[in-house]
Amino acid sequence: MTRTSEFEFRGTTGDIGLPAAIEALRRLGADWELVESRMGRRRDDPAEAVVRLHGADAEAELAMIEAGGRRLHDRDARLGRVARAGACPRGFHSTTNHPTEVRIGGRWIRVARQKMDTAIVVDAKHGAAECRTIGDVRRGDLVVVGDEGVRIHAPARETRRNGHFSFMSSPVSTEKPTQALIARVAADIRAARAAGLKVCVVAGPAVVHTGASASLASLIRAGVVDVLFGGNALAAHDLERQLFGTSLGSGLDGAPHAGGHRNHLYAINEARAAGSIAALVKRGRVKAGIMYEAIRAGIPVVLAGSIRDDGPLPGVVTDAIEAQKKMRVALEGVGVVLMLATLLHSVAVGNLLGSHVHTVCVDINPSSVTKLSDRGTAHAVGVVTDVGTFLPQLAAALTAGRGRRPRAR
């Protein structure tokens, strides 16, 4: 027979922890049912609910307690004895920073000196309990083990936002596992393409400055990119790299070339003299790089102008409203947008997309991802990393073992 456990939630209709609990169970994939549920009519009316968990799922039980649920048919807290000073019995109850009670001898006792990441040491004789860091438990101490007989009073605000006490719940952080994120982005792109959706890349000039332009070029060559958006600077520095070996005057080793500050302007001038970027490619002046591959592949490219542009290059759409229109047309059928190190273009493209489009924003500055989200593109997945290391690894993941491929259109 499967073990079940039941948790009771009580509060007001507006404040009860039930929604947070249901959200946590959904995330955990737990097996549960709602045994009772009485919501009031007004927000301050009393509300109560009972959730029954099937199977001894300790994580789900903990989530119920941390969301403010109280175990029905509760038993006393289980206690374990400290065998070695400074170390607790395995499975000891590790505290949150919220007010906590433990049941000892049928009575609920408030735990003193509440802080996070400690053990609860019980003085059964005096009916007392306190938080103690594991370094301070003494041989023979009794500490609470597991979650039975423990009640946690999470503040209402907290309960509602995160469901339960947690670490690393910020959506945007420099401390996420990057390799795994790259694998996930690669999988998403593969899935979208398999579903016949197009992939749009929005790239800033940092793609060139950080030395990743060959990777983006290889993604285009492999047929992974269906639409390319950028600005004058993306194309100018890509051409500068091809024609003069520099970007913003610095070589691939990062060292400035003397007089190199002229190179991007010379690159722009060459394209203007030739009449178009495509003409430079046709004449064999440019033989590789992002623009070369995009032109060879014949994918739609929108280069949108901005007030900081030199030149600009022929083909750059200098009117902002006209550029928006061209981008919108090119976005038809796009299912994934990959935004690479460009806040301006990312927000612009985010403005043009429905929320069903899978949007990934890669930037070394966490603020860029936050700003994109704060301008309505809340569904964007943020990857806080260096595009100079991200793109080569993404390209490796997506182009392994294949030559030129037809693309979705």
Place this chain on the structure above:
Amino acid sequence: MTRTSEFEFRGTTGDIGLPAAIEALRRLGADWELVESRMGRRRDDPAEAVVRLHGADAEAELAMIEAGGRRLHDRDARLGRVARAGACPRGFHSTTNHPTEVRIGGRWIRVARQKMDTAIVVDAKHGAAECRTIGDVRRGDLVVVGDEGVRIHAPARETRRNGHFSFMSSPVSTEKPTQALIARVAADIRAARAAGLKVCVVAGPAVVHTGASASLASLIRAGVVDVLFGGNALAAHDLERQLFGTSLGSGLDGAPHAGGHRNHLYAINEARAAGSIAALVKRGRVKAGIMYEAIRAGIPVVLAGSIRDDGPLPGVVTDAIEAQKKMRVALEGVGVVLMLATLLHSVAVGNLLGSHVHTVCVDINPSSVTKLSDRGTAHAVGVVTDVGTFLPQLAAALTAGRGRRPRAR
């Protein structure tokens, strides 16, 4: 008679938008009741609910729609005619980026070309509707006005997190109104003190480097600070400023002094020679600054050592575990903690606090606030600003019109 409106939510018990809707109503302070509520037992069981709003509260109605609610007894969308090309009738329905339908002639029509921040232009004759930027509406066009007859299909994930489509919902951002945040922090400190709670300041050396040490000193002198935590660097640079006019070798004008890199070490050496920081004060060598005021006021000070310390100063607690214990004792009775430009000490103090303590974290780097939150101190209020401008304004707000005051103890 008050106008009421009703919104129906349908979905599964695990996914229904009701909790988000209730949360939004709570925030808006709306007057509402839950007319019906049928939750299933299992998460995939169907669920439904009807919320009735009292009073014609357009914001609340919009929140219901954006959370996935559908207006009962719905009417056709109201249409307004464009009087001047490129401008819409006042109160036009401004779109989200979520799939949307409008009711025209009793029929629900899917809006084409969905994107955010546009008007919905209706072609009643052909039963069509599309998003159009306001710059592109033409004289005579019919656009949807208000929220009636509009259905928005927010994706489940989004619904649950934010309740509804929004801007600026990130908790940590460089784009918050700083003056208002300062006023709020000042009010919180006043309220805590009025309630007999203590105020603890945790300060990093950037307080000195950015020229704000006089402000912190004035807060201590005015009796606003009951407990002071910092590291060796805070005290060393405070003394360096008092003894040599520099911090990290730079003057108050930010220019490095030649040979100034020696000054902090000379300051530490003086204190070591004197035997204690207090001895420097007693001998009249130090006549102002943070440490001077803290010693004069007799408040508890914990200076915790770290591996990057020079010296250290006498009184610095070099053992990390011992420092934690001293801090924990000093935190008894503290109701507000103000963390100023120090990630290390902020996380350390956050670890020691129950979640009931009002915690404000001031840092110019948004990542610092995110990291504090990701280590369990999720209740911290983050203020992303420059402590060099923040502290003078906070001090002005808190010390206006008063001399030395007794402090809570």
Place this chain on the structure above:
Amino acid sequence: MTRTSEFEFRGTTGDIGLPAAIEALRRLGADWELVESRMGRRRDDPAEAVVRLHGADAEAELAMIEAGGRRLHDRDARLGRVARAGACPRGFHSTTNHPTEVRIGGRWIRVARQKMDTAIVVDAKHGAAECRTIGDVRRGDLVVVGDEGVRIHAPARETRRNGHFSFMSSPVSTEKPTQALIARVAADIRAARAAGLKVCVVAGPAVVHTGASASLASLIRAGVVDVLFGGNALAAHDLERQLFGTSLGSGLDGAPHAGGHRNHLYAINEARAAGSIAALVKRGRVKAGIMYEAIRAGIPVVLAGSIRDDGPLPGVVTDAIEAQKKMRVALEGVGVVLMLATLLHSVAVGNLLGSHVHTVCVDINPSSVTKLSDRGTAHAVGVVTDVGTFLPQLAAALTAGRGRRPRAR
């Protein structure tokens, strides 16, 4: 008779430390002469020089030593005895991290265990010397005092870049004294105006989001601003604040208003319906704020469009090249440019300016200042701070005690 001291520099013409030494002397305002100077013809030819310092300027002497100079007529290092364990004699020689020798008994001895911020303890008997942290000196130890008899071998690269070992020499940092920087900016603006030069402000929408728009408005009202540049967003959120009390949908307290995400679009729509922003002012719809003051003052305003714009507002120049031309015309006679929290517009304006224009770039993100500098505007003074606290203090400094003033034109 004034004491003089002489320092000899030897090396190759390409690598000698003399230029760095001269730079350091210039900064210190020292009184010096170049007694000898023999540069070779080729970079690898030997070079030598002797610098004579007038007056016993310890800082200048230290700078000579730290730049690789060797004192002529050198004497033995002066030694002091440690009176109290863990504290050194006043004026002890505090080390750098560069290889160092001390002269003891006429012989140069290499100091062992080189590290920064330590004392040099001498074992005269065995002719040995080592770096020792001040905490580790023992009663009776002999430590080097002052800089005589000390040779520091700074690596060539280092010597050239910074002149000498130093702290806080980075031009862009979050750890500069902000109040002093504000005073300096205010003084620069006053000086420019006194010289009949114009002041141009380039502002991003964060000025509004951080609650500083009233401060910018007051600067315009006081006649301090002669030219205003911004984008569609600056004006849109300024109008949104005036018409609806929000910016990007959030109130002055930073809390999002329900449905507030519509407000900036409604603001743009009102201006489009009125035909111009000035018409909104004329009709009394807008009664304060940045645009209101700029229109009342009649100063030139250029609002340059970008691809992320909604609307745009009437008067926004949507073509990037045309906007550049308008900005360039408006910049005639400008002597100070204040760039406020906008990377895009800052780089754009930097591109248009000669290096004689005093340029101040205020941004909370140090990367913004670095990027501006890396795009050729190397003469910009960076202030890494929160524009939300910076502007109110600058406005207070510049508008104290005066009403409306005529402006330079």
Place this chain on the structure above:
Amino acid sequence: MTRTSEFEFRGTTGDIGLPAAIEALRRLGADWELVESRMGRRRDDPAEAVVRLHGADAEAELAMIEAGGRRLHDRDARLGRVARAGACPRGFHSTTNHPTEVRIGGRWIRVARQKMDTAIVVDAKHGAAECRTIGDVRRGDLVVVGDEGVRIHAPARETRRNGHFSFMSSPVSTEKPTQALIARVAADIRAARAAGLKVCVVAGPAVVHTGASASLASLIRAGVVDVLFGGNALAAHDLERQLFGTSLGSGLDGAPHAGGHRNHLYAINEARAAGSIAALVKRGRVKAGIMYEAIRAGIPVVLAGSIRDDGPLPGVVTDAIEAQKKMRVALEGVGVVLMLATLLHSVAVGNLLGSHVHTVCVDINPSSVTKLSDRGTAHAVGVVTDVGTFLPQLAAALTAGRGRRPRAR
């Protein structure tokens, strides 16, 4: 016969551009000699010098001009005619933002409307010249080509700092080519090991959080790491990853595990119960990861405690001064230090090192590198990138094609 060119520098002894010019020539590897050099004795005394360049090195000639040198035996500026509107003749002179003159018909003419990145259009008839963006040159216009007959008046400050007008001269930037930097770091490590020097890695817990711990482990296994420094958190999260599959409670996919916030504390508790981390390895509880490899390899490890530590783990040195001493001993013979995503430990180790040690600091936050440099470790090479993508690529570069190797000791 080789072409030579001569450049004259005039100014005061304190301000002349010669030092900057020599520095630029050194960087360019140009062939030059110093034909004359008369420095004054006092800083305000006149100074002059003539530099002769051998070979027609256009970059070197440009550097001379941009450093304030004037070409001797100067000729008129060479002019080219615009063949196509909006494009200039190849090799046209691209301007800086410094005041500029051109020689036309033997006369020096000041160029009007100075700005960077433009062409100089000459009106020979009226003896006038002005800056014109390349988009604005008209068919038939005469523009200056090359650098002859051009004088640039760089401001003294600028001249001295950077040698000449440039882009991308900031030492710390997010816009450097990361792949090339990784190759350079790998080469430096190989060179140091070939020279018999040790390699020390200083690692923060972000190495684990970003999923790069397997890469660091592989570097240790391959014998590339001789000394390992970190804190309690590095080891705790490494063990957490091995024992529970999480770090700070999140799985390798970045998703938080329910109850996962307990895992690092459970990991610490296990090690405390076992008595040491090595005991966990010996008992087979931990079979991979950073600590496992370090223990198996027997390399010196110093784990330094801090006030934010939980536990701590057995073996962590909780006293800061004792930890500094242990680190200093372990650093004997170290020639390369690789600092990975930890500001605290990086500054601490920087304090202990002589400037001859090759120091590389990897951090996603440019401020961390700036702070390290501002605390005296100015010789550190900063790599602003994501350690989660950096380490796998560095490990691939250093461990390719080899098994376990003996290490330098």
